[in-house]
Amino acid sequence: MRSLFLCFASLVVAAVQVASISTYDYVVIGGGTAGITIASRLTENKDVTVAVIEAGFNAEGLPEVFIPGFIGMGIAFTTLDWSYATIPQANLNGRTLTVNAGKALGGSTIINSMIFSRAEKEQYDAWGQLNNDNTWTWSALLPFFKKSELFTPPNVFQVANGVNYLPSVHGFNQSEGRVKVGFPNFFFEQSALWRKAAEFLGFAASPDLADGNPHAVGVAPNSIDAANNTRCSAACAYYTPFADRENLVVITNATVSRILWANSSAQGKLVASGVEFILTSSNETQTVGVSKEVVVSAGTIGSPKVLELSGVGNSTILKTAGVTPVLDLPTVGENFADHVHSWANSFTNITLTKDALLLNTAFAAEQKALWFQNRTGLYSALPRSLGIAAPSDVFTPSQLGSLIAQAEANLTHFATEFSNGNPALARGIAAQHSIALALYKENKELPLEMNLEPGYSGPTSFAARPARNYTTINSVLYAPLSRGRTHIVSSNPLTPPAVDPAYWAHPLDVAAQVGGIKLARRMLVAPPLNSIYNGEFEPGADKSTDGEIEDWLRGVVASDNHEVGSCSMMPQALGGVVDTQLRVYGTMNVRVADASIIPFPVSSHLSSTVYMIGERAADIIQGGKA
Numbered sequence: 001m002r003s004l005f006l007c008f009a010s011l012v013v014a015a016v017q018v019a020s021i022s023t024y025d026y027v028v029i030g031g032g033t034a035g036i037t038i039a040s041r042l043t044e045n046k047d048v049t050v051a052v053i054e055a056g057f058n059a060e061g062l063p064e065v066f067i068p069g070f071i072g073m074g075i076a077f078t079t080l081d082w083s084y085a086t087i088p089q090a091n092l093n094g095r096t097l098t099v100n101a102g103k104a105l106g107g108s109t110i111i112n113s114m115i116f117s118r119a120e121k122e123q124y125d126a127w128g129q130l131n132n133d134n135t136w137t138w139s140a141l142l143p144f145f146k147k148s149e150l151f152t153p154p155n156v157f158q159v160a161n162g163v164n165y166l167p168s169v170h171g172f173n174q175s176e177g178r179v180k181v182g183f184p185n186f187f188f189e190q191s192a193l194w195r196k197a198a199e200f201l202g203f204a205a206s207p208d209l210a211d212g213n214p215h216a217v218g219v220a221p222n223s224i225d226a227a228n229n230t231r232c233s234a235a236c237a238y239y240t241p242f243a244d245r246e247n248l249v250v251i252t253n254a255t256v257s258r259i260l261w262a263n264s265s266a267q268g269k270l271v272a273s274g275v276e277f278i279l280t281s282s283n284e285t286q287t288v289g290v291s292k293e294v295v296v297s298a299g300t301i302g303s304p305k306v307l308e309l310s311g312v313g314n315s316t317i318l319k320t321a322g323v324t325p326v327l328d329l330p331t332v333g334e335n336f337a338d339h340v341h342s343w344a345n346s347f348t349n350i351t352l353t354k355d356a357l358l359l360n361t362a363f364a365a366e367q368k369a370l371w372f373q374n375r376t377g378l379y380s381a382l383p384r385s386l387g388i389a390a391p392s393d394v395f396t397p398s399q400l401g402s403l404i405a406q407a408e409a410n411l412t413h414f415a416t417e418f419s420n421g422n423p424a425l426a427r428g429i430a431a432q433h434s435i436a437l438a439l440y441k442e443n444k445e446l447p448l449e450m451n452l453e454p455g456y457s458g459p460t461s462f463a464a465r466p467a468r469n470y471t472t473i474n475s476v477l478y479a480p481l482s483r484g485r486t487h488i489v490s491s492n493p494l495t496p497p498a499v500d501p502a503y504w505a506h507p508l509d510v511a512a513q514v515g516g517i518k519l520a521r522r523m524l525v526a527p528p529l530n531s532i533y534n535g536e537f538e539p540g541a542d543k544s545t546d547g548e549i550e551d552w553l554r555g556v557v558a559s560d561n562h563e564v565g566s567c568s569m570m571p572q573a574l575g576g577v578v579d580t581q582l583r584v585y586g587t588m589n590v591r592v593a594d595a596s597i598i599p600f601p602v603s604s605h606l607s608s609t610v611y612m613i614g615e616r617a618a619d620i621i622q623g624g625k626a
């Protein structure tokens, strides 16, 4: 394989030469979670050539990437992060929030937290329901989830620390499985106390948080190589082992500026003939030709941007940005949804927390040495025990009844508001809300993820908070009804888009997030977690009513970096951008495959679902024979 890491100046010239003269069967835009999955699977066939064009570089060798406990350190959240800024959020005191997304080969799996859970079966079934296509349902997709992973069962130590698993839902195929999935070598004592507290409050103990029934509490699987306790990103899983393939070219440090279209179109549809990109090192524009298909896998914010820069999208928005429209597909960039992060934390009398790593540099150095010696210690720990809450855990029956009744009464109003003036999308969002509310009634739409952080997590900086040990319950809005959008504002490919997640635009989202703080508070003082409780820090005793909690949250909630939906897989009559073969409506040979196609948000961290989408996309492209 010709691996072209353009961070090395000597190879830039080679890359330019290869890139400028070459035509490939497939060009994949974005070497992230889905993109590198697809490229890797397609090039298993030696007769197929694939070029991947990735804006970032190969960062697999950085400690902040491969050491689990180094999440967020070094350049993880700077150079390796697009750090997309939202527009001021009307419902969050006009704040501008950051949506993080990985900018490297492997995409967001280079900087994510490695939690490898899956969502509720019925939520995947909703994708099939919206598309009237039963190949996009949990039971049809489970083989693709399993195909993507190579699962290492927990060892005796991990089982003793509360890990459960169901062999039937995991992938064990040594030759086929790619993402190494396992469990860490260190568990904080308070995680077990918290799981017991959740059970005390009525959560069932989960047999496996990837089994499609996550309304429970348990230890989530992680995307790590259990053999050496290192991150297994998309690059580790789908690229590095196959780096010598002659038929796969990866061009890094190259930002795609647009898809090039052939002059002639078949059946009145657009035909992609190549892809144009800009080399970071020289700012030079290059092109590669494509003989079969372009696959856009630039992520939920990157993919609509590439389509819009290529003239595919809402013509009015494109013209305002200075791009000449070639295909009016007005819902590109719409239907955007994201999970929303919040916290409740307390002081604790337990002495071993993650705070110790910040408070005591000698201790942190010892722990680092331990990791290098034998892959143990605090830096071998990973997030985390999770509990996925159902409506019954969050609301009283009468509260829930009234919230659902209000949402039903206002369904058309919100669907229209969120659709940005597009009647088809208004129908699509109405259909999504109808499904979500029906699932709410069945206690199946899971509005919150709760998880324990054995240390401080929250909105206050290290310098500004008391230098003490903390226990945090993260509470994440998981089934948002709010829908926003992301659109280009300029024809310059290097200008960031305007991202408007429209956080908290639906009253049920606000009520669920407030309920999450109340549930987190109940957890902090439930036995046996109450044995380490030493008083609440945030939100704090002065925020006791729902209104006070809500006001505090408006000033602090953050993106959970789980953005979806901006190139939705839905019928065109419902405002979709791609069909169930992931083909962009109105094009012959352009597909989108990444988190942006998810039409209906799911209550889980997303990477396992995006790998599944990548596997499914490769299978579709190969004609279903993979």
Ligand SMILES: Cc1cc2nc3c(=O)[nH]c(=O)nc-3n(C[C@H](O)[C@H](O)[C@H](O)COP(=O)(O)OP(=O)(O)OC[C@H]3O[C@@H](n4cnc5c(N)ncnc54)[C@H](O)[C@@H]3O)c2cc1C
Pocket: 029, 030, 031, 032, 033, 034, 035, 053, 054, 055, 056, 100, 101, 102, 103, 104, 105, 106, 107, 108, 109, 111, 112, 113, 114, 115, 116, 117, 254, 255, 256, 257, 297, 298, 299, 300, 302, 303, 306, 560, 561, 562, 563, 593, 594, 595, 596, 605, 606, 607, 608, 610
């Ligand atoms: C900080 C953080 C923590 C997370 N934690 C978890 C977790 O613990 N567990 C979990 O399951 N999920 C987690 N997620 C979410 C999950 O990792 C992502 O949803 C998923 O990886 C997205 O996959 P994707 O293929 O859609 O996009 P990505 O993996 O982001 O890939 C998109 C790729 O396209 C490239 N790109 C974009 N624009 C261009 C362009 N114009 N030209 C060339 N290349 C381009 C990007 O650089 C990137 O490599 C987290 C995400 C973040 C950011």
